[in-house]
Amino acid sequence: MQAHEFIEGHELVIARFGLWPSFHDGEVLRIILDRSPRVPDGASIPSVEVHLRGWIMGPELAEDGHYKLHNDSVIRFLFEDISEFELEGFNQQNVVTSLNLELRDEPQSGANVLHVEFEHCYQFCCAFIARWAKVVDIRPYAEPPASLA
Template sequence: MQAYEFIEGYEQVIDRFGRWPSFHDGEVLRIILDRSLRLPGGPSIPSVEVYLRGWIMGPELADDGRYTLHNDSVIHFLFEDISAFELEGFNQQNVVTSLNLELSGEPQGGANVLHVEFEHCYQFCCAFIARRAKVVDLRPYAEQPASLA
């Protein structure tokens, strides 16, 4: 199993981009931390929502001299039951070198967990472990609400 296959709905990303993208030079537009979900009579289940802009960069140049971006989109991820959360350098431009995913089993033979790293490019970086993950939504960047554009 590829690590991205741990993410429920990963097929939407494959369908949009033709493959799982590296998200090189992608940008984290929004992060929402939430601990309000609770198990009945139990502890909170922390989650993080990430809105990540990504594309496939083409070899051709646009009129302005920049490489053409194909399928420019925003993917809304939800990661649940997170731990070991680290965030650094959130700023006006949260560009990442890549989105790194790795699966590993929990100690004592438990279920797989997903190690998530938004590798830094310009100050911003973020890493955590999630027990569940899913693609909530995927839309062309041009169709995003003004608050995300």
């Protein structure tokens, strides 16, 4: 199994882009950390939801001189039962070099876990281990409205 196949709903990303993208120059728009109790005995299962903007960059140039971005989208990921969470440099533009995924064997259970790394590009980086992952949804990217001055 390839590491992205560990993520439930990974087919939605492949259907949108035609492949599993590297997310080079993608941008983390939102991170939500949650430790709310979600199991019958009241135990907390820490999770992180990440909204990641991604696209496929074409070889052709747009009118503004930049490469055209195809299928510019925001993918909402949910990672649950996370551990070893690290976050650094969250700022006004959280560009990543890539989204790196690696399957690892958990020593205690022998089950697969997913090591997730949003690789550093400009100040921002994030890494953690998740026992479960899902693509919640994927939507076309829409520019945020201009702020009111």
